[in-house]
Amino acid sequence: xxxxxxxxxxxxxxxxxKTFEFQWEEKVSPGQFIMVWVPGMEExxxxxxxxxxxxxxxVKKIGKDTQKLHDLNLGSPIRIRGPYGKGFDLKKSRNMLxxxxxxxxxxxxxxxxETGADTIIGARTDKDVIMDEVAGKYTKNLWIATDDGSRxxxxxxxxLMRKKAEEKEYDMILxxxxxxxxxxxxxxxxxxxxxxxxxxxxxxxxxxxxxGCCVMDDxxxxxxxxxxxxxxxxxxxxxxxxxxxxxGRSVKL
Amino acid sequence: MLVTSVGKxxxxxxxxxxxxxMDETGxxxxxxxxxxAGAVVTKSIGSEPNPGHPNPTFTELKGGxxxxxxxxxxxxxxxxxxxxxxxxxxxxxxxxxxxSPEEFSMLAGKMEEYGAVGxxxxxxxxxxxxxxxELGTDPAVIRSIVSAVKSAVSIPVWTKLTPNTHMxxxxxxxxxxxxxxxxxxxxxxxxMVISPQFGKPIxxxxxxxxxGPAIRSIGVRAVFDIRTAVDIPIxxxxxxxxxxxxxxxxxxxACAFQxxxxxxxxxxxxxxxxxxELERFMKDYGYGSIKDMVGVAHE
Numbered sequence: 098x099x100x101x102x103x104x105x106x107x108x109x110x111x112x113x114x115k116t117f118e119f120q121w122e123e124k125v126s127p128g129q130f131i132m133v134w135v136p137g138m139e140e141x142x143x144x145x146x147x148x149x150x151x152x153x154x155x156v157k158k159i160g161k162d163t164q165k166l167h168d169l170n171l172g173s174p175i176r177i178r179g180p181y182g183k184g185f186d187l188k189k190s191r192n193m194l195x196x197x198x199x200x201x202x203x204x205x206x207x208x209x210x211e212t213g214a215d216t217i218i219g220a221r222t223d224k225d226v227i228m229d230e231v232a233g234k235y236t237k238n239l240w241i242a243t244d245d246g247s248r249x250x251x252x253x254x255x256x257l258m259r260k261k262a263e264e265k266e267y268d269m270i271l272x273x274x275x276x277x278x279x280x281x282x283x284x285x286x287x288x289x290x291x292x293x294x295x296x297x298x299x300x301x302x303x304x305x306x307x308x309g310c311c312v313m314d315d316x317x318x319x320x321x322x323x324x325x326x327x328x329x330x331x332x333x334x335x336x337x338x339x340x341x342x343x344x345g346r347s348v349k350l
Numbered sequence: 351m352l353v354t355s356v357g358k359x360x361x362x363x364x365x366x367x368x369x370x371x372m373d374e375t376g377x378x379x380x381x382x383x384x385x386x387a388g389a390v391v392t393k394s395i396g397s398e399p400n401p402g403h404p405n406p407t408f409t410e411l412k413g414g415x416x417x418x419x420x421x422x423x424x425x426x427x428x429x430x431x432x433x434x435x436x437x438x439x440x441x442x443x444x445x446x447x448x449x450s451p452e453e454f455s456m457l458a459g460k461m462e463e464y465g466a467v468g469x470x471x472x473x474x475x476x477x478x479x480x481x482x483x484e485l486g487t488d489p490a491v492i493r494s495i496v497s498a499v500k501s502a503v504s505i506p507v508w509t510k511l512t513p514n515t516h517m518x519x520x521x522x523x524x525x526x527x528x529x530x531x532x533x534x535x536x537x538x539x540x541x542m543v544i545s546p547q548f549g550k551p552i553x554x555x556x557x558x559x560x561x562g563p564a565i566r567s568i569g570v571r572a573v574f575d576i577r578t579a580v581d582i583p584i585x586x587x588x589x590x591x592x593x594x595x596x597x598x599x600x601x602x603x604a605c606a607f608q609x610x611x612x613x614x615x616x617x618x619x620x621x622x623x624x625x626x627e628l629e630r631f632m633k634d635y636g637y638g639s640i641k642d643m644v645g646v647a648h649e
Contacts, residue, residue, distance in 0.1 A: 307614035
């Protein structure tokens, strides 16, 4: 359940994102997450970007805690606990499209690897695109969307998904990325009649389904999610609109 | 068959959600009520919004969990919105924490106004400076807080006690003497976990509260002790995850029980499972009601 592991390799994914690999025997399914901690930072949830015997987390430097992880070296110990939550159900679909937005791309890579399904990676600019090489190894159809058009499709991942859905019949979308992206993606799925599974995020404390601080409506992101079905999301008033802060107050997104 | 009474409060089922578990928001409390809990005790609520301690606030260990959440809560004013949603769906007991009799009384009054069927005074949290067990290990302090709250509200007033003392019987007597309606025993056991690799405590607060199977026998003993000392309804809590655990608490003297950590280890349907298996046991062994089973270990 909880373990101290050592970093065995560090991959620079982009100017602000690094992947840290470690060996961990726990069985993990694509979409599950772990809680990660080293002294001097707050413990944070991280999706696994590799789920074999060698596992990894992919960290974008966005603040004090992720900076602390970026400072780690080969051989540094990290404390992890998990795996937690419900991952993607990869058996429900015959023809799926997988979408990663920003650093959320890390969470969909294991599903791309396991299924070889068509994949879209969305990012703000060319230099924010991560893990396209590894995704390209596992899927024949990898498309990139950038907001500024500096690489691939000029526009966001949802706009590109709508275009691809016209060309090919998908029965399922899997995704992880910013909530605003997933909100529009969900609405597109409703409109186009495509099923979806989305990996969501909220402030977490226990990670184990006990404290209830990460709830969206009455669903625990850590235990009932982080991957939710279209049906579950359709009942969530919080989705795309509000979240709970550390005190449990409802705040607008 | 499972109907029980905690003083004047009648519960269709004896198992409730312990404070701190899936009880910070209206919708999550509704979900717990629908899952088969006889009541939900809210997250402990204070006067002001509190983010609690920084992470790490929780980890699994052999035999249970350790946590030092540090009483995170949105504050009593905003909590009214959550209560509005939850109290329509069933029995909600408002857990509150404060630093003085006046503060506890104000919070209890609000909870009553919000529709709580009772209040539970948190005089036992082991990881919040100036609150919880720092007050609740002194019988005189317990007496003054309980009697103040009793005169402020008309709903039942329960007091949750700490096991981190050699005198839990005296704490229960203080509750009784102050006119308290019930005691809840036990809160978590003050504890610590150290990472050997880092040579440091893992929780940001350094120490926290141990819960889960590791503390069940401590809780059962505490309930047994309290029952010998004072005639007051007791609610048993600490490490209950199946019917056998619940039965032990009842036989030690509890008329109802609470479940916390097992919501994580067994899932939300733990209430349904414990209640139906407890009922089957009662039928098999000739207990016609919960009342018939309360305190039998003393006879």
